[in-house]
Amino acid sequence: MSSEVAARRDAKKLVRSPSGLRMVPEHRAFGSPFGLEEPQWVPDKECPRCMQCDAKFDFLTRKHHCRRCGKCFCDKCCGQKVPLRRMCFVDPVRQCAECALVSHKEAEFYDKQLKVLLSGATFLVTFGNSEKPETMVCRLSNNQRYLLLDGDSRHEIDIAHISTVQILTEGFPPGEKDTHTYTSLLGSQPASEGGNARATGMSLRFAAPGAESLTQLKLTAGEDAHASRRQSTAWLAAMHKATKLLYESRDQ
Numbered sequence: 001m002s003s004e005v006a007a008r009r010d011a012k013k014l015v016r017s018p019s020g021l022r023m024v025p026e027h028r029a030f031g032s033p034f035g036l037e038e039p040q041w042v043p044d045k046e047c048p049r050c051m052q053c054d055a056k057f058d059f060l061t062r063k064h065h066c067r068r069c070g071k072c073f074c075d076k077c078c079g080q081k082v083p084l085r086r087m088c089f090v091d092p093v094r095q096c097a098e099c100a101l102v103s104h105k106e107a108e109f110y111d112k113q114l115k116v117l118l119s120g121a122t123f124l125v126t127f128g129n130s131e132k133p134e135t136m137v138c139r140l141s142n143n144q145r146y147l148l149l150d151g152d153s154r155h156e157i158d159i160a161h162i163s164t165v166q167i168l169t170e171g172f173p174p175g176e177k178d179t180h181t182y183t184s185l186l187g188s189q190p191a192s193e194g195g196n197a198r199a200t201g202m203s204l205r206f207a208a209p210g211a212e213s214l215t216q217l218k219l220t221a222g223e224d225a226h227a228s229r230r231q232s233t234a235w236l237a238a239m240h241k242a243t244k245l246l247y248e249s250r251d252q
Contacts, residue, residue: 014090019067021090025143032144033159034109034245036086039070047072052096068099085110086245109245113238118142121235122228123201123219125149138219138235140242161207163214165243167236168201199236 011026017038025031042051047063049056051071057063064078065071067089073096080100081092085107095103120139126132136151140159147157201220208215221232 019065019087019089020093022088023090024088030143030145034086034144034242035088036068038087039068041065041070042072044072050074050077052077064094066096066099067093068095068103071096083107106245109238109241113241114140114144116234116238117242119235120148121232122222123232124222125151126218126220127155128216133218133220135222157206157208157217159246162204162246163207164205165239166203167199167240168203168220170198170200199233199240202236202239 011030012023013026015022015024018041019038042065044063047057050061050063050073052073053076055061055074055076057072057074061074063072064075066073066078067087068084078094078096080095080097082095082100082103083089083092084095084103086103117140120137122135122137124133125136125138126134134151134153136149136153136155138147138149140146141148141156145159147159147162149155149157199221201218203216203218205214205216219236221229221236
């Protein structure tokens, strides 16, 4: 990929919406798959009362719109200003108590897991039915749209084209299987994470350009160095969190 194309993908612009300033991709097609669209505000004439506590709006009790859900609330029920990274707001914005709680939880992904995904980790990578894995560094692109795999060869996977993610884990209590897998389908909630089980790899299926059927990719954490293994495990855990956010985005 040329530096010119990369710069075009990562280019952003500052826009002003009724809810506040947003730093959005200059080209909409390169927007983050984790992003959420701004909601339509409930029209003022349709909400004479707070949609949480039922307080009547008047000169003293002013109405406010939650920037995440678009509903009408009084100041008591919608007084928190919380960062809303998934809508690209520059500053914290007003949100109702329920939405603020969700946004606080998502902040951990942006403050911690996203940085891990962008930094990348080393895996043994197997494509399709190949029996010979290749050592590659896997990371998320700066615009969060692609998984980039770099080794002797180079591959790019569009996050939006991933249909199934399967996490491989180990570390069950005695008497249970040493390894197991569970499927986190983008379109259904993931199964139990297995308590203290530790992620050792990931298998995913995606639609490759020009391919008639889904392509399978398997990432396995290597055993060579403790630090490298720990970094790979952290990357897998972050990818699991990202998968759940992708599911929520598609369900909006």
